[in-house]
Amino acid sequence: xxxxxxxxxxxxxxxxxxxxxxxxxxxxxxxxxxxxxxxxxxxxxxxxxxxxxxxxxxxxxxxxxxxxxxxxxxxxxxxxxxxxxxxxxxxxxxxxxxxxxxxxxxxxxxxxxxxxxxxxxxxxxxxxxxxxxxxxxxxxxxxxxxxxxxxxxxxxxxxxxxxxxxxxxxxxxxxxxxxxxxxxxxxxxxxxxxxxxxxxxxxxxxxxxxxxxxxxxxxxxxxxxxxxxxxxxxxxxxxxxxxxxxxxxxxxxxxxxxxxxxxxxxxxxxxxxxx
Numbered sequence: 001x002x003x004x005x006x007x008x009x010x011x012x013x014x015x016x017x018x019x020x021x022x023x024x025x026x027x028x029x030x031x032x033x034x035x036x037x038x039x040x041x042x043x044x045x046x047x048x049x050x051x052x053x054x055x056x057x058x059x060x061x062x063x064x065x066x067x068x069x070x071x072x073x074x075x076x077x078x079x080x081x082x083x084x085x086x087x088x089x090x091x092x093x094x095x096x097x098x099x100x101x102x103x104x105x106x107x108x109x110x111x112x113x114x115x116x117x118x119x120x121x122x123x124x125x126x127x128x129x130x131x132x133x134x135x136x137x138x139x140x141x142x143x144x145x146x147x148x149x150x151x152x153x154x155x156x157x158x159x160x161x162x163x164x165x166x167x168x169x170x171x172x173x174x175x176x177x178x179x180x181x182x183x184x185x186x187x188x189x190x191x192x193x194x195x196x197x198x199x200x201x202x203x204x205x206x207x208x209x210x211x212x213x214x215x216x217x218x219x220x221x222x223x224x225x226x227x228x229x230x231x232x233x234x235x236x237x238x239x240x241x242x243x244x245x246x247x248x249x250x251x252x253x254x255x256x257x258x259x260x261x262x263x264x265x266x267x268x269x270x271x272x273x274x275x
């Protein structure tokens with residue numbers, strides 16, 4: 001590997017210190033490296049040309065921000081965990097330096113994760129925006145603590161009107177996050193299926209649906225309600241009544257470099273969920 005990017009959590013002093021340490025080590029073995037805050041997506045995208053690997057230093061949130069900035073480039077990511085849970089990160093802070101030589105020599109394997117494409121359409125606000133999602137997209141109630149109505153269609157056929165705090169559409173990667181907390185199933189990380197899960201439903205469909213990758217989901221905020229659209233936990237957009245999003249499988253994917261064995265997901269899952 002000749003060029004490596006280091007993306008760090010800007011508010012975590014330990015992450016910044018470790019990023020500088022790793023950069024120093026890479027420089028000492030003549031590896032060209034650059035660094036950037038995970039919160040500066042546009043700046044990050046400008047630096048990735050000819051980059052062979054991205055090292056993230058932070059937690060899962062750092063990876064989610066990085067993945068959105070890099071998805072068009074197919075550059076593998078390996079995460080160093082400076083957070084708490086770290087479902088997406090691969091290395092602990094203590095082992096990161098020791099494993100650098102193996103990574104530079106081309107060790108490890110590529111873990112490819114499915115993504116979703118989200119389209120937000122609004123005639124009244126004249127907007128048409130697209131987002132790529134690695135984890136989940138959520139429509140949730142706004143400031144007022146009351147349920148909202150969300151009309152759901154699958155492949156242009158009406159499914160139900162959820163009366164709930166919100167609705168989650170999650171990838172296999174996101175199935176261990178918010179969707180799991182709402183009672184959803186855990187999908188294998190390489191699965192291309194995705195989940196449709198209500199959040200605290202009231203007198204409406206309360207089951208999580210596992211949908212094939214060919215499925216198209218449309219969600220529309222009901223009349224007189226306001227809501228918030230959340231994309232991968234860090235993009236937040238207010239929604240008015242009758243605004244809608246369409247969610248479908250993306251042709252793009254996020255690629256991770258892994259050093260653990262290919263069958264380690266289940267043992268890791270047990271360890272992570274028990275804290």
